Amino acid sequence: MGNELNFGGNLYRPDIRMLHDMDEVVYNQEWLRSQENIELYYMYRDLSRNESDHKKIVEHGLRYDITIIPPAMLGDEYVKTAGHYHPPVPGQDLSYAELYQVLEGEATYLLQKAEGDRVVDVIVCEAKAGDLALVPPGYGHITINTSGKRLKMANWVCRDFASLYDPIKKLFGGAYYLLTGGFEKNPDYGEVPDIRFIKPMDYPEAGLFCGNDMYEIVNDLNKLDFLVHPQDHMDIFGKITSP
Numbered sequence: 001m002g003n004e005l006n007f008g009g010n011l012y013r014p015d016i017r018m019l020h021d022m023d024e025v026v027y028n029q030e031w032l033r034s035q036e037n038i039e040l041y042y043m044y045r046d047l048s049r050n051e052s053d054h055k056k057i058v059e060h061g062l063r064y065d066i067t068i069i070p071p072a073m074l075g076d077e078y079v080k081t082a083g084h085y086h087p088p089v090p091g092q093d094l095s096y097a098e099l100y101q102v103l104e105g106e107a108t109y110l111l112q113k114a115e116g117d118r119v120v121d122v123i124v125c126e127a128k129a130g131d132l133a134l135v136p137p138g139y140g141h142i143t144i145n146t147s148g149k150r151l152k153m154a155n156w157v158c159r160d161f162a163s164l165y166d167p168i169k170k171l172f173g174g175a176y177y178l179l180t181g182g183f184e185k186n187p188d189y190g191e192v193p194d195i196r197f198i199k200p201m202d203y204p205e206a207g208l209f210c211g212n213d214m215y216e217i218v219n220d221l222n223k224l225d226f227l228v229h230p231q232d233h234m235d236i237f238g239k240i241t242s243p
C-alpha cells in the first residue's frame with residue numbers, strides 16, 4: 001500500500017485526484033485527450049496524532065489535512081489542484097477561510113475573489129517549506145507545483161462544509177493558468193485584474209508563524225476560530241485583502 005501516510009503512528013489512505021477528474025480545468029485540451037488516466041495528487045483528510053487530538057479538533061469544528069502533489073506537467077501547464085470555492089457560513093454573506101502550510105517542496109497558491117460573475121482580485125503567493133498561506137473568505141483557490149519536487153502541504157479548515165467546484169469547472173479552470181512560459185489569462189473569464197503577488201506572512205494575532213509546525217496549534221484551537229467564524233475575525237484577513 002505505497003500511498004499510505006504515516007501521521008503520528010497512524011496510517012492514512014488518501015483520496016486520489018486522477019488526471020481525468022480534471023478534464024474541465026486543464027489548459028491544453030488536445031494534450032489531455034491523448035493521456036491515460038494517471039494519479040495526480042493524494043489528499044489525506046482529517047488527520048490527528050492521537051484520539052485526544054481528534055476529539056479536540058472535532059469539538060472545534062476543524063479538520064487537518066495533508067495533500068501530496070508529486071511533480072508533473074499537464075502538457076505545458078504545471079500540475080495543480082482542481083480548484084474550488086467555499087460556501088458561505090450559515091447566516092452570513094461571508095464564506096469559509098482556509099489556512100495552508102507547506103511541509104516539503106514549494107507551492108504556488110493562486111487565490112481569486114469572485115463577485116457575482118466577475119473575478120475582482122487575483123493573488124499569487126509563492127511558499128516554501130514552513131511558510132503559511134491564508135485563503136481569505138470569498139476567494140477560490142488552486143495550488144500549483146512548479147518546483148520539479150514533491151509538494152507536501154497541510155491545511156486547517158472548518159470540517160462542516162463541502163467545497164464548490166462548479167464555478168471553476170464552468171470557466172475551464174482558474175482566472176490564470178501557470179504554463180512553462182508564465183501566467184496566462186484564462187480567456188473564458190473576460191476581464192480579470194492583473195495578479196497581485198504577496199509574500200507568505202506570520203499571523204501573530206492567531207499565534208501562527210512561518211517555520212513553526214501549524215499542527216501544534218492543536219493545543220490551542222480557539223486560535224483557529226477565524227476558520228469557523230470568519231465574521232468575528234476580519235482583521236486577520238485584511239493584511240491580504242487590502243494590504
Ligand SMILES: O=P(O)(O)OC[C@H]1O[C@](O)(CO)[C@@H](O)[C@@H]1O
Nearest residue numbers: 017043065067081082083084155
Ligand atoms: O479539492 P481540490 O481543489 O482538488 O484541492 C484539494 C485540496 O483541498 C482540500 O480539500 C482542502 O481545501 C485539501 O484536502 C486539498 O489540499
